[in-house]
Amino acid sequence: MALPDANCMILTWTQHGAESSASSPRGMSVIRRLTTIFYADVPGYRRLTGVDEVGTHQRVMAMLDDVTARISAAGGTFLRYAGGAVLATFPSVVMAVDIAAEIQNALADGNAARVPDDRVSIRIGINLGDVIKDRGEVYGDGVNLAARLEAAATPGGVYLSAAADDRVAGKAMVTFTDGGEQELKNIERPVRIFHWAPSEQLPDMAHSAPALPDKPSIAILAFNNMSGDPEQEYFADGVTEDIITELSKYRSIFVIARNSSFAYKGHAVDIKQIGQELGVRHVLEGSVRKSAQRVRVTAQLIEAANGNHLLAERYDRTLVDVFELQDEITETIVATIQPEPEVAERERARRKSPENLTAWDHYQCGMWHSYRAKPDDTALAESCFHDALAVDDRYATAHAGLGYCAFQRTLYYAENESLDDRATLLDRAISHVRTAVEIDDRDPFGQFVLGRLYALRGDFDVAEERLRRAIELNPNFALAYHGLGYTLTLSGREEEAASLFERAPRFSPADQYHWGIYSMASFNQVPLGNHEAAVEYARKGVRDMPNIFWARVHLISALSKLGRDDEARRAADEILKVLREFTTAMIDRAIVIKNPEVRERYLASLHKAVLPA
Structure with a gap:
């Protein structure tokens, strides 16, 4: 929204004895106060109302009602609304900052239950400055600065002026980061800002700029679908994924995982920026055009630092040659960035392709759905994998795909499975994936899925062995590092696991997972x-x-252990809004913790938050 002085939420704090009065040019008395000004607004309000005017208005008003209720409950005085903003006063700088943090944390939790396009957030700017009080309102440069701080803040974040930060340092419930001096619109001098947001309290695994590895490194972006048919999107994705998979088997090359490479899909890309964000020297981009029984693939290998094209190739093939085409592209990349790979590496990277292209087509459709991590998509993925096996019952990765769907259903959607169903599902899934490994024991995906399934069954030694084998076969396999960390945590080796959670994001800095x-x-x-x-x-x-309950459950447990019972109960209420039938029994059957004392303490922390048994 625009930023006229009136369109704001302002919380003010009056220092006792700091109020003064002066005469205006018209002879009227003007009251001035040293005040904490809290300015909040809804970013993108007009855009959101343009998409869904009634729905957006209702969500924004409900949010603002909650905000004003929190202000009043904490001792504040509401003054007025102005569009997507609120004006209020507050008796303390520290209390104003604490209520800002509480509001943003509550909004972050509430937004988590919505898809990104439906989320409504606010930005908050707080300044301690001199204001004019007149007719129940506040005016002046102090208000203007708070407004500009809000405009500079990130959605969901809080910006403080230096004067405000001086008052709350070491006293508020959150810690602000010094953001240095910034130029703010219509403010004459640079302003030193301090910022905080719920997502800033730990270094974000996805957003730190990683250092370049000490060997050739590459990110392979999702190839563009040039077929003119959106239904062929999975085919272009499949070609890209196969190239990533085969290239990842070369130990001498650092390859960014599929999920981070695909994070740039559909966006205008700056190759230099991608190189910096993912920490790689090379980027491959390309396109796929499928028509009747022919396919055309273009590929450009680019040096990220300077944009130089190291190769640009166009491949025209029949569809039956698509696997040889992918191998050819892989070999060309290897020869360009690593001229002398070892013979053993070439042998390790050699693919075991399905006998039939149609089976591969069904498999890629299944993976496309499984990446969406939703119950309906998981069911569609299972159907696709069964179709692949109906065409080629020796297609190893399709067997592994069925196992991965069972893993998703057992761990992510545990509310849908009884204890007996879970055991049956795991047994059937392990049987499928053991078949996959028997067909192709060098496929890292099969080893990975088998490891994750054994961990769900509590067979931690076997799970660890399989996951380490997956990493041996594909040293760039980010999800395998995560899976191993999960397994070691459940088996009581938390410190060893912690280092794996730190390591996994390097292989996939922008991963959707x-x-x-x-x-x-x-x-x-x-x-x-x-x-x-x-x-x-x-x-x-x-x-x-927001659709997967595990992070919410762990949040409740951690808050309970900190004695923050009110927050834990609010988090419990949120999980019950998302999953009405949720009970701790679902957790008890879905997670296998080796140490019974750790398990009991964990479940007790959930019961403490009044989650139903």
């Missing part, structure tokens, strides 16, 4: 006594994937 790493890192931190860290990791997991 970081919510899983955040969630399990939260659980990992509790036995180590790092409860504050556990809370922050859990909040990140909730933010990134």
Whole structure:
């Protein structure tokens, strides 16, 4: 929204004895106060109303009602609304900052239950400055600065002026980071700002700029679908994924995982920026055009630092040659960035392709659905994998795909399975994946899925062996590092696991599955006594994937252990809004913790928050 002085939420704090009065040019008395000004507004309000005017208005008004209720409950005085903003006063700088943090944390938790396009957030700017009080309102430069701080803040964040930060340092419930001096619109001098947001309380695994590895490194971006048919999107994705998979088997090359590379899909890309964000020297981009029984693939290998094209190739093939085409592209990349790979590496990277292209087509459709991590998509993925096996019953990765769907259903959607169903599902899934490994024991995906399934069954030694084998076959396999960390945490080796949660994101800095790493890192931190860290990791997991309950559960546990019972109960209420039938019995059957004392303490922390048994 625009930023006229009136369109704001302002919380003011009056220092006793700091009020003064003066005469205006018209002879009227003007009251001045040293006041904490709290300015909040809804970013993108007009855009949101343009998409869904009634729905957006209702959500914004409900949010603002909650905000004003919190202000009143904490001793504030509401003054007025102005569009998507509120004006109020407050009796203390520290209390104003604490209520800002409470509001933003509550909004972050509430937004986590919505898809990104439906989320409504606010930005908050807080300044301690001189204001004019007149007719129940406040005016002046102090208000203007708070407004500009809000405009500079990130959605969901809080910006403080230096004067405000001086008053709350060491006293508020959150810690602000010095953001240095910034130029703010219509403010004459640079302003030193301090910032905080729920997502800033721990270093974000996804956003730190990683250093370049000490060997050739590459990110392979999702190839563009040029077929003119959106239904062929999975085919272009499949070609890209196969190239990533085959290239990842070369130990001498650092390859960014699929999920981080695909994070840039559909966006205009700056190759230099991608190189910096993912920490790689080379980027491959390309396109796929499928027409009748022919396919055309273009590929450009680019040096990220300077944009130089190291190769640009166009491949025209029949569809039956698609696997040879992918191998050819892989070999060309290897020869360009690593001229002399070892013979053993070439042997390790050699693919075992399905006998039939149609089977591969069904398999890629299944993987496309499984990446969406939703119950309906998991069911569609299972159907696709069964179709692949109906065409080629020796297709190893399709067997592994069925196992991965069972893993998702057992761990992510545990509310849908009884204890007997879970055991039957795991047995059937393990049978499928053992078949996959018997067909192709060099496929890292099969080893990975088998390890995760054995961990769910509590066979931690076998799980660890399989996951380490997956990493041996694909040293760039980010999810395998995460899975191993999960397994070691459940088996009581939390400190060893913690290092794996730190390591996994390097292989996939922009991964859509970081919510899983955040969630399990939260659980990992509790036995180590790092409860504050556990809370922050859990909040990140909730933010990134609201549909999966695990991060919410770990948040409740960590808050309970910190004695923050009111927050834990609110978090419990939120999980029951998302999953009405949720009970701790679901957790008891879905997670296998080797140490019974750790298990009992964990479940007790959930009962403490009044979660139903």
